[in-house]
Amino acid sequence: MLKANEKAFQKMAETDPVLVDIVLLKEAIAIEQTTFLHAGPPISFEKMCTPMKGAVICGLLNEGLADSPEEAEKVALSGKINFEPCHNYGVVGPMTGITTYSMPVWVVEDRKTKKRSYANLSEGSGVGLRFGEYSKETLDRLDWMKETAMPLFKKVIKELGGIDLAPIMAQGISMGDELHMRNHATTAQIIKLISYKLAEISPEDSPAVIKYMSVGNDQFFLNLAMAATKLAADAGDGVEGSSMVVAIARNGVEIGIRISGLPGRWFTTASPMVKGLYFPGYSEKDANPDIGDSAIMEVGGFGGCAMVTAPAIIKFVGAKDVKVAERLTESMYEITLGEHPIFQIPFLNFRGLPLGIDIMKVVETGITPVLNTAIASNKSGVGMVGAGMSTLPINIFEEALVALSESL
Amino acid sequence: MLKANEKAFQKMAETDPVLVDIVLLKEAIAIEQTTFLHAGPPISFEKMCTPMKGAVICGLLNEGLADSPEEAEKVALSGKINFEPCHNYGVVGPMTGITTYSMPVWVVEDRKTKKRSYANLSEGSGVGLRFGEYSKETLDRLDWMKETAMPLFKKVIKELGGIDLAPIMAQGISMGDELHMRNHATTAQIIKLISYKLAEISPEDSPAVIKYMSVGNDQFFLNLAMAATKLAADAGDGVEGSSMVVAIARNGVEIGIRISGLPGRWFTTASPMVKGLYFPGYSEKDANPDIGDSAIMEVGGFGGCAMVTAPAIIKFVGAKDVKVAERLTESMYEITLGEHPIFQIPFLNFRGLPLGIDIMKVVETGITPVLNTAIASNKSGVGMVGAGMSTLPINIFEEALVALSESL
Numbered sequence: 001m002l003k004a005n006e007k008a009f010q011k012m013a014e015t016d017p018v019l020v021d022i023v024l025l026k027e028a029i030a031i032e033q034t035t036f037l038h039a040g041p042p043i044s045f046e047k048m049c050t051p052m053k054g055a056v057i058c059g060l061l062n063e064g065l066a067d068s069p070e071e072a073e074k075v076a077l078s079g080k081i082n083f084e085p086c087h088n089y090g091v092v093g094p095m096t097g098i099t100t101y102s103m104p105v106w107v108v109e110d111r112k113t114k115k116r117s118y119a120n121l122s123e124g125s126g127v128g129l130r131f132g133e134y135s136k137e138t139l140d141r142l143d144w145m146k147e148t149a150m151p152l153f154k155k156v157i158k159e160l161g162g163i164d165l166a167p168i169m170a171q172g173i174s175m176g177d178e179l180h181m182r183n184h185a186t187t188a189q190i191i192k193l194i195s196y197k198l199a200e201i202s203p204e205d206s207p208a209v210i211k212y213m214s215v216g217n218d219q220f221f222l223n224l225a226m227a228a229t230k231l232a233a234d235a236g237d238g239v240e241g242s243s244m245v246v247a248i249a250r251n252g253v254e255i256g257i258r259i260s261g262l263p264g265r266w267f268t269t270a271s272p273m274v275k276g277l278y279f280p281g282y283s284e285k286d287a288n289p290d291i292g293d294s295a296i297m298e299v300g301g302f303g304g305c306a307m308v309t310a311p312a313i314i315k316f317v318g319a320k321d322v323k324v325a326e327r328l329t330e331s332m333y334e335i336t337l338g339e340h341p342i343f344q345i346p347f348l349n350f351r352g353l354p355l356g357i358d359i360m361k362v363v364e365t366g367i368t369p370v371l372n373t374a375i376a377s378n379k380s381g382v383g384m385v386g387a388g389m390s391t392l393p394i395n396i397f398e399e400a401l402v403a404l405s406e407s408l
Numbered sequence: 409m410l411k412a413n414e415k416a417f418q419k420m421a422e423t424d425p426v427l428v429d430i431v432l433l434k435e436a437i438a439i440e441q442t443t444f445l446h447a448g449p450p451i452s453f454e455k456m457c458t459p460m461k462g463a464v465i466c467g468l469l470n471e472g473l474a475d476s477p478e479e480a481e482k483v484a485l486s487g488k489i490n491f492e493p494c495h496n497y498g499v500v501g502p503m504t505g506i507t508t509y510s511m512p513v514w515v516v517e518d519r520k521t522k523k524r525s526y527a528n529l530s531e532g533s534g535v536g537l538r539f540g541e542y543s544k545e546t547l548d549r550l551d552w553m554k555e556t557a558m559p560l561f562k563k564v565i566k567e568l569g570g571i572d573l574a575p576i577m578a579q580g581i582s583m584g585d586e587l588h589m590r591n592h593a594t595t596a597q598i599i600k601l602i603s604y605k606l607a608e609i610s611p612e613d614s615p616a617v618i619k620y621m622s623v624g625n626d627q628f629f630l631n632l633a634m635a636a637t638k639l640a641a642d643a644g645d646g647v648e649g650s651s652m653v654v655a656i657a658r659n660g661v662e663i664g665i666r667i668s669g670l671p672g673r674w675f676t677t678a679s680p681m682v683k684g685l686y687f688p689g690y691s692e693k694d695a696n697p698d699i700g701d702s703a704i705m706e707v708g709g710f711g712g713c714a715m716v717t718a719p720a721i722i723k724f725v726g727a728k729d730v731k732v733a734e735r736l737t738e739s740m741y742e743i744t745l746g747e748h749p750i751f752q753i754p755f756l757n758f759r760g761l762p763l764g765i766d767i768m769k770v771v772e773t774g775i776t777p778v779l780n781t782a783i784a785s786n787k788s789g790v791g792m793v794g795a796g797m798s799t800l801p802i803n804i805f806e807e808a809l810v811a812l813s814e815s816l
Contacts, residue, residue, distance in 0.1 A: 174720040175583040175593050176754070185583050188596035195603040196619035203611030211604035311754035312582040322757050346584070346719035347755060349730050 001337060004241035008260040009337045009356040012236035012244070012300075014112075017228035019163040021107040022153045024146070028105055028118050029089050033063060037086040039097025039293045040251025041266040045076045045083060049252035049288050054132025054380025055096035056081075061134055062142050063100050069134055087247050088264070090234060091118045092226045092293040094219075095130035095376055096252070103142070104150040108165065108227040110235065117234060119227035121145050125216030126383075133381035152209050156197045163193065165228045166342060168221070173302075173353070174346045178310040179225045180294055180303030181317055181372040181387055186221035187213070226293065229300035236356070238263040243404055244337060245357040248299055248369065248392065252291035252376070257396050259359055261404050267396040274375045276318035276388010288378040290390045295371050301340050301353030304370035304389060305332040309345050317372050318388045328370060329354065335361040335369065359397045359404070368392040409745060412649035416668040417745045417764040420644030420652070420708075422520075425636035427571040429515040430561045432554070436513055436526050437497050441471060445494040447505025447701045448659025449674040453484045453491060457660035457696050462540025462788025463504035464489075469542055470550050471508050477542055495655050496672070498642060499526045500634045500701040502627075503538035503784055504660070511550070512558040516573065516635040518643065525642060527635035529553050533624030534791075541789035560617050564605045571601065573636045574750060576629070581710075581761070582754045586718035587633045588702060588711030589725055589780040589795055594629035595621070634701065637708035644764070646671040651812055652745060653765040656707055656777065656800065660699035660784070665804050667767055669812050675804040682783045684726040684796015696786040698798045703779050709748050709761030712778035712797060713740040717753050725780050726796045736778060737762065743769040743777065767805045767812070776800040 001009070025031070036059055038052060045056060057072040060081075066072035075081060086093045093099045105118040123141060127133040157163060168189045175185030191213050198206040213220050237246040242260035249256055256268035271289035278284070297303040307314065308329040311322050319325055329345070332354040339352030357369055368391055375386035409417070433439070444467055446460060453464060465480040468489075474480035483489060494501045501507045513526040531549060535541040565571060576597045583593030599621050606614040621628050645654040650668035657664055664676035679697035686692070705711040715722065716737040719730050727733055737753070740762040747760030765777055776799055783794035 171592070184579070185593060185596070188593070188600045191603065192596045192599045192622045195599065195607075196615050196622055199603075199607045199611075199618055200615040203607075206614075207604050207607040210607055214600045214604055322755060347730055 002241065002243070004239050004261065005244055005337050005356070005358060008236040008239040008242040008244040012232045012356060013341050015232040015235045016111040017108045017165040017231050018111055019106060019157055019165055019224060020109045021157060022104055022150055023107055025099055025103050025105050025118070026101045028107060031089070031101065032082070033065070033101040034080055035082045035084060037089060037091055037093065037097065037099040038083055038251060039086060039093050039095065039291060040249040041254050041256030041268045042085055043083065043251045043253060045081070047253055049291065050378055050380050051132030051288055051291070051376055052096040052098065052252050054134060055098035055129050058129045058132070058134035058138060059098045059100040062139055063102055085249070086293055087249055090116060090230065092230045092296050093120055094222060094226065094294045095292045095374070096132055097293050098129060102146070104146050106224055106227050108224070108231050110231055113235070115231065115235065117227045117231040119223040119230070121149070122217060122220045122223050124212050124220070127381050131376055131381060131383040135381065148205050149209050149212060152198055152202050152205055155201045156194050159197055159201070160194070165224060169225060169228065170343055173306065173309045173343055176310050176312050178303055178306040178372060179222070180297040181374065182310045182313045183219050183221040183225065186225060187218055190221055190224070222294065225302070226296050229296045229302065233296060233299050236260055241408060243359045243401065245299055245359060248295035248371070249293045250290045250295065252288050255290060255392065257400060259400050259404060262400070262407060265403070267400040267403070269393050269396050272390050272393060274373055274388040274390045276375060276386050277316060278375070278386035282385035286377055286385050288376045290371070290373060291376050292373070294373065298369050298371050299357065301336070301343060301355040303372040305329065305354045306345065307372065308347055316387055331367050332369070334365050335367050359400050362394065362397040363401050366394065368394050368397065410649065410651070412647050412669065413652050413745050413764070413766060416644040416647040416650040416652040420640045420764060421749055423640035423643045424519040425516045425573040425639050426519055427514060427565055427573055427632060428517045429565060430512055430558050431515055433507055433511050433513050433526070434509045436515060437499070439497070439509065440490070441473070441509040442488055443490045443492060445497060445499055445501065445505065445507040446491055446659060447494060447501050447503065447699060448657040449662050449664030449676045450493055451491065451659045451661060453489070455661055457699065458786055458788050459540030459696055459699070459784055460504040460506065460660050462542060463506035463537050466537045466540070466542035466546060467506045467508040470547055471510055493657070494701055495657055498524060498638065500638045500704050501528055502630060502634065502702045503700045503782070504540055505701050506537060510554070512554050514632055514635050516632070516639050518639055521643070523639065523643065525635045525639040527631040527638070529557070530625060530628045530631050532620050532628070535789055539784055539789060539791040543789065556613050557617050557620060560606055560610050560613055563609045564602050567605055567609070568602070571598070573632060577633060577636065578751055581714065581717045581751055584718050584720050586711055586714040586780060587630070588705040589782065590718045590721045591627050591629040591633065594633060595626055598629055630702065633710070634704050637704045637710065641704060641707050644668055649816055651767045651809065653707055653767060656703035656779070657701045658698045658703065660696050663698060663800065665808060667808050667812060670808070670815060673811070675808040675811070677801050677804050680798050680801060682781055682796040682798045684783060684794050685724060686783070686794035690793035694785055694793050696784045698779070698781060699784050700781070702781065706777050706779050707765065709744070709751060709763040711780040713737065713762045714753065715780065716755055724795055739775050740777070742773050743775050767808050770802065770805040771809050774802065776802050776805065
């Protein structure tokens with residue numbers, strides 16, 4: 001292995017994520033209220049897909065920067081709002097990923113380096129901001145998350161002295177989660193870990209907060225897993241000469257990757273359509289191109305890379321059977337630098353997750369990463385219309401490799 | 409398949425267990441306060457192993473039938489106490505299985521037939537009655553379970569209109585539990601299902617009750633799974649001519665089986681020593697022979713039969729690797745009548761659990777069921793000293809087959 005890749009891999013592998021706090025975005029990073037973070041590589045409001053535009057409108061209403069959806073759209077087009085990728089700020093957001101100034105974010109910190117990453121909170125059941133909805137229900141829920149849920153979570157994290165996320169993630173892999181499309185086990189584990197504390201802290205609000213995590217919210221842990229994995233990816237970023245992928249993200253129009261050796265530089269192409277299964281009443285014509293920062297999970301060896309850990313969803317994401325899942329994971333080992341030292345797959349006799357996608361190996365083998373992902377509607381406020389797998393186009397890996405060679 | 413076995417298998421397979429209540433044993437079944445139920449086939453107090461004797465003492469103190477351990481031992485030997493197998497009353501109990509008149513039991517009911525089975529509550533972390541401890545701590549906990557936990561569970565079950573156990577068990581199998589030695593996922597699922605309701609019902613007591621389920625109590629669901637599986641086994645019992653096993657149970661001295669065609673009749677032999685791994689500081693000389701009614705799980709296709717579903721514990725129970733686990737489950741298909749229609753193993757491409765152990769197939773193949781099990785100390789109040797696998801001796805299957813032939 002290249003010395004540079006060895007170093008980048010090691011830094012990613014040894015990250016030890018601890019949930020240390022929940023704060024408003026403005027308390028986490030230095031930004032203005034008019035800076036809106038979004039999923040994927042950079043994009044202007046005009047070019048955004050419909051659900052992301054809807055989410056921007058929702059964000060403007062939530063921030064009080066507009067009083068109506070019509071006004072919000074004018075504000076969004078006025079040039080007063082600065083749109084930037086979540087990824088540039090140590091933040092990751094599922095689906096549209098719109099994360100703004102006054103929204104609560106989980107704070108995940110590396111035990112050793114004290115570096116931090118952030119992700120917004122799962123909105124639970126229903127459609128929500130992340131799918132571009134800006135109904136009263138969605139706005140009320142955002143308020144409730146900030147005013148009721150956040151203070152309780154803050155106290156519980158403090159009382160428990162932080163929450164180690166790696167053990168929950170490791171357990172998740174041994175319990176049928178691949179931590180991208182399936183977070184049943186991780187979600188149940190964190191509920192188990194904190195519910196009695198929540199009940200102690202607030203007899204009044206704990207029933208609603210525990211219910212919010214427990215009912216119709218099986219992906220509750222995803223946002224935490226994303227922040228933890230972003231922390232690992234950022235740890236591996238910026239190693240001169242390294243060809244390791246440190247970001248895969250989609251804004252719903254373009255998909256982009258970043259590599260460790262060229263920090264901050266995106267290599268983008270049109271976002272692919274997801275191949276998979278649609279919910280009754282929907283078909284490919286209802287689908288948005290692939291969207292969201294949740295592909296960070298594959299950067300960390302989860303999701304499509306770990307398909308074999310989650311046989312219960314292989315049909316849901318459109319794979320045929322367990323053998324297909326096993327072959328998929330096997331093929332991911334061909335394009336990764338090594339195996340995760342802690343996150344192990346029991347069914348492969350505790351082999352570590354395939355970690356550290358290497359653009360050199362991708363270009364050499366022609367195998368590109370496969371993402372497990374939700375299929376979002378191409379309309380605002382409709383939500384998820386299916387789930388499936390999305391294969392990254394090879395051209396961005398080739399371009400990244402050329403750029404890396406030129407830089408050396 | 410024999411018509412009789414087809415019928416017995418079908419009745420077992422179609423049982424649909426619902427947790428409908430929690431009551432004191434005396435409210436569940438018609439017994440006297442002086443009738444003590446124990447794990448395994450029939451045994452007198454004199455012949456019981458040390459931990460079971462300790463549990464009897466604990467039960468006598470808890471019932472107020474004695475004021476000191478010394479007095480309790482005299483009462484136990486006086487002939488006033490009637491010792492009977494749990495199994496004879498639709499009850500199952502882990503380890504010593506001592507279940508008495510005033511102890512709370514879960515009530516699990518078949519949706520269709522309304523037949524019921526029962527199991528006591530997990531005592532959580534620590535040693536406890538089930539391992540023969542009769543300390544003040546253990547007695548206080550039994551009181552707390554009856555006075556504080558039981559009323560809350562009763563209300564929550566009522567408010568939720570009963571709790572379907574089959575979906576939790578099916579999820580468990582797809583989440584790395586084999587539901588005998590590993591109940592992490594099932595336990596987490598039921599915590600997730602009821603915690604917010606508990607918090608609603610009792611702001612005062614819910615923190616302690618949620619904590620009791622959540623901390624150091626990863627086998628909390630086992631007792632529920634045992635009652636659900638006892639219900640299925642009893643449904644398959646009493647079919648004339650059927651050679652299907654409907655009970656496997658150990659009292660710590662003897663192990664016994666029962667078959668459908670000869671209801672109520674035990675075929676027993678010396679209980680085997682468990683082969684497995686010991687906790688630090690313990691060895692085989694500290695181990696009691698195999699003990700407990702929890703082998704009902706293998707009767708229902710779980711535990712050792714489902715080893716491949718729980719790769720995370722294969723080393724813990726002393727198996728070498730995943731391939732060994734897979735071969736073990738494969739061999740259980742050779743001695744069972746069919747596959748469970750609902751409880752499916754994702755890793756075997758959703759093949760149903762091996763269900764309905766057939767003594768004819770056991771005798772024909774020479775393969776006997778393998779139990780995943782805890783290793784209890786051979787002293788009172790020490791607790792678990794290891795875990796492993798226990799293989800049933802073939803002679804009891806041969807004897808049962810002879811007896812069945814003679815009866816026809």
